[in-house]
Amino acid sequence: MKKRNCFIGQSGGPTVAINASLAGIIHECIKSQKFDHVYGMVNGIMGLLESRYMDLGELFNDSQALEQLKHSPAMYLGSCRYKLPNYQDDPQTYEILFHTFEQLHITDFYYIGGNDSMDTVAKLSAYAKSIHSPICFIGIPKTIDNDLMGTDHTPGFGSAAKYVATSMLEIAYDSSIYKLNAVTIVEIMGRNAGWLTAASALARTQCNEAPDLIYLPEVPFSTQKFLDDIRKVFRHKKNIIIAVSEGIKNENGEYLDADSKYTKRDAFGHVLHSGTGKVLESLVYQEFKCKVRSIELNVLQRCAMHIASKVDLEESFQIGQAAVQTSMEGHSGVMMTFQRVQNQPYQVEYTYKDVLKIANLEQRIPVEWINDEHNDITQELYDYLIPLIQGEVAITYENGIPCYSNISHLRYK
Amino acid sequence: MKKRNCFIGQSGGPTVAINASLAGIIHECIKSQKFDHVYGMVNGIMGLLESRYMDLGELFNDSQALEQLKHSPAMYLGSCRYKLPNYQDDPQTYEILFHTFEQLHITDFYYIGGNDSMDTVAKLSAYAKSIHSPICFIGIPKTIDNDLMGTDHTPGFGSAAKYVATSMLEIAYDSSIYKLNAVTIVEIMGRNAGWLTAASALARTQCNEAPDLIYLPEVPFSTQKFLDDIRKVFRHKKNIIIAVSEGIKNENGEYLDADSKYTKRDAFGHVLHSGTGKVLESLVYQEFKCKVRSIELNVLQRCAMHIASKVDLEESFQIGQAAVQTSMEGHSGVMMTFQRVQNQPYQVEYTYKDVLKIANLEQRIPVEWINDEHNDITQELYDYLIPLIQGEVAITYENGIPCYSNISHLRYK
Structure with a gap:
């Protein structure tokens, strides 16, 4: 034979x-x-x-x-x-x-x-x-x-999403302990597609509201709108947790961390980013002069x-x-x-x-699955994601x- | 009563x-x-x-x-x-x-x-x-x-140490997949005491050698020695993993990330650091022009x-x-x-x-528990740590x- x-x-x-x-x-x-x-x-x-x-x-x-x-x-x-x-x-x-x-x-x-x-x-x-x-x-x-x-x-994807949701929950607990105005920014992987950043919403339970704001690369990111969003949330709570994709871009299609010290590219010519959270941290600090911290979930998203x-x-x-x-x-x-x-x-x-x-x-998040304010996901996207982390x-x-x-x-x- | x-x-x-x-x-x-x-x-x-x-x-x-x-x-x-x-x-x-x-x-x-x-x-x-x-x-x-x-x-401490050891193991697996010269720097919490950074050594198994080098705040850090250490390891392996405490200081007692964009202090006046890994990443890239990445384990060390x-x-x-x-x-x-x-x-x-x-x-690591080369821990320290993560x-x-x-x-x- x-x-x-x-x-x-x-x-x-x-x-x-x-x-x-x-x-x-x-x-x-x-x-x-x-x-x-x-x-x-x-x-x-x-x-x-x-x-x-x-x-x-x-x-x-x-x-x-x-x-x-x-x-x-x-x-x-x-x-x-x-x-x-x-x-x-x-x-x-x-x-x-x-x-x-x-x-x-x-x-x-x-x-x-x-x-x-x-x-x-x-x-x-x-x-x-x-x-x-x-x-x-x-x-x-x-x-x-x-x-x-x-x-x-x-x-x-499901395992990375479970890691992101669990980490977001644990970071929310960690960030809840002080009675003071504070912003925590969690930077999540996803160059052009925001699926993994969206999965941070799976951390929400009866006991946990975080993340309060979610920014995805599928829609343009406006610095002014971002600061206004934070100002609005501060009206009803002191402690704000934000999920942000590493790949968010401004209205001109430029990455937020384009001013990083040295830009690296992979073998396929894709630019490797790592500084979006730090850029936003600095912006928030300058605007609100409050406690602010950015957390990059990094490679553990894909190896935990x-x-x-x-x-x-x-x-x-x-x-x-x-x-x-x-x-x-x-x-x-x-x-x-x-x-x-x-x-x-x-x-x-x-x-x-x-x-x-x-x-x-590339399969990106349909814009119908992003809320009108461009700072959260819809119930449809939540329902799509939740079975995958079980x-x-x-x-x-x-x-x-x-x-x-x-x-x-x-x-x- | x-x-x-x-x-x-x-x-x-x-x-x-x-x-x-x-x-x-x-x-x-x-x-x-x-x-x-x-x-x-x-x-x-x-x-x-x-x-x-x-x-x-x-x-x-x-x-x-x-x-x-x-x-x-x-x-x-x-x-x-x-x-x-x-x-x-x-x-x-x-x-x-x-x-x-x-x-x-x-x-x-x-x-x-x-x-x-x-x-x-x-x-x-x-x-x-x-x-x-x-x-x-x-x-x-x-x-x-x-x-x-x-x-x-x-x-x-034991739970944070278990998180650090497990993450180090998973990062080592993640970093092992390419056949090219690469350095991965893992920045671990510990302002003045290197216990948690030392715990990264608990990731070593029959299947895993990482971390290859460990730098603790208890002994002065020399940039030249650091680059020489990497050069030595490169002689017998392509893929190097380094554990480094956020709080390492040079011979003059200055923190490595003293040039960070804005230095923050907590309510007790302690300086908050976050950039040591990034500083070393840049140093290694300039010297070896190889793939280099720094990973900050961040707050998940204490909340996972x-x-x-x-x-x-x-x-x-x-x-x-x-x-x-x-x-x-x-x-x-x-x-x-x-x-x-x-x-x-x-x-x-x-x-x-x-x-x-x-x-x-403050209780810091006794120098007898750090190797003579100042880039690893001794067996005594390993034996002290290992029961705590079981x-x-x-x-x-x-x-x-x-x-x-x-x-x-x-x-x-």
Whole structure:
């Protein structure tokens, strides 16, 4: 019988759920009994070009190791920020890759990643078709930003949202202790899409009103309106908590922290921001001369496995399983997607879409889901978000800290 | 029979364990059946001067409410940053307070706080003695900084240490995914004492070496040595993680972020710092031109109840109980302390010490517990720290987020 081997890769920024998708793929491959080898490329396509890969079937053939992988943050296989060139510009790269595929008898290729990774899946599947290669290329989404088109939401987002909501609640408690005028600004990840910042609203309970104001990158940010909003809230309470996306822009479309000391860009040319909270902190202090503090939630939003969403981890595992079933049915050049069937009780179906309809596009919050004042979200958005953060996961602790999969293979000299 | 009522107050910055001590005091007061009323002053001594207090015995007479209080972060009673004046300078303040005590038949006064709060306990108990008042004044320590004298460690520190160690582990996983030279700088709280920064070493496991370098405020920080240290580590690994205290100072005793845009001070005149990580990030980038990122753990270190240490919460509850027993024995002007009996198995005793030997002093890391290179901790310090972060607490979640005690009484207009 003909050999059937597959490659799995991870790419882009980490989330706490991306290893759950990896675990789902491995589990389904082993369960199907159709694969001789389940290979993992180390550091994505870039590592594959350097012939760096490992045999995952051997490493994860017991359920305990797989369970630990499912509950480990970041990326077991490592990542890369490598933009696959167009075939016309660099045919050799494609030839190297497909030569490797041939040598290793690869039939299926799973790439877990965000927007840029789907671009890779699109290019590889198009090239495969052009040379009549039967290899199936499947994209599995992941991003804490929830900004991929064609899917109800993305794996990894629910856990990041749960981290943001929980942190917002705890920061609100922390900020409540003094009887004095105070403003706390919480800066949340999300360059162009405000989904994660919106998730801060999930912190609201019978006991907690925070955040009092929410600023999203989908609508222009006005400094004057911002200060007026704060003035209004001060009329009925002393202690104000504000959630703000790192990527808010003024009416001219300029980022608020454009005056940062040194502007950094990632490999794809995206500008990396980090100073929006500090800029607003300074503005508020100058205007109100009150206690003011900005808090940047930073990378823990995407790596705090200890507070992951159970719904998110289960879905991320299952979308990995569904990816294997989809490629076994012969589909290629598609990204796996979630389709929300209903909200109460919450239910999703696993489907797939042409990756060309997804790659290089961004799904942002519809403006109808932002209030007229542009400083809060609507009930519709709340209802959309709340099912995604449900449930807690049981992490194994050893010696007081979580016990995650060993990633010493990513330790480079 | 003569009435016996008590006051409990919380003061200073929040921790996740300070409500556990409050719960311990309330529980022991109710259990003793000797108190008619257990009053809580709202916003500490400052609130008491404005006659703001509440009856805790009524609110927490069922074990479920008390259990929730034990597992709620920040300060149920609110806090103040109020320095009690010396009697000589302002006798009226003392007269107002003791008049309130008399009117409410107060026999016992429990004040949970840090260094500055112990100063309040010292002053009130001294004044009580001078006027032959029989009221017992007991201090219960709390601080994430672990910098109080006379006690093996402080309530609240273990949970903050567990948060720091867990976050460091998760950041290390997050930072491991790319194959490129990179430096991640994690800035940790601790103005003059490096205990919490040292706790980042507890993230080290068989699978994780991070942090690679640790810089503490107990020894002078040299920029040149820092860059040389990084250069050395780069010789054998690409990806470097550094833990640094917010309060490190150069050889001239100046804070590294002294050039911050605007320097803030708290009510006690302490300078508030927040830019050390950013200063180092810029230095590293200029020297190595590599990927570099600084992460400020910020207030979540002291409010992340969802990752609290079970040992810490249990001890914090029990030191509250011990405080009630101590005042019932007639002691006053003392702070409750932990005395470590042994390390394996870990065991502490609850004792007390003259508060005058504690107030306004700082317990810093002994230099023998810092390595000769001044960039790591010794095994002795690791062994001291590790018992304090053991065990996890079961938080109740509702609708995806933790369910904490209602603190809407702290919502001021």
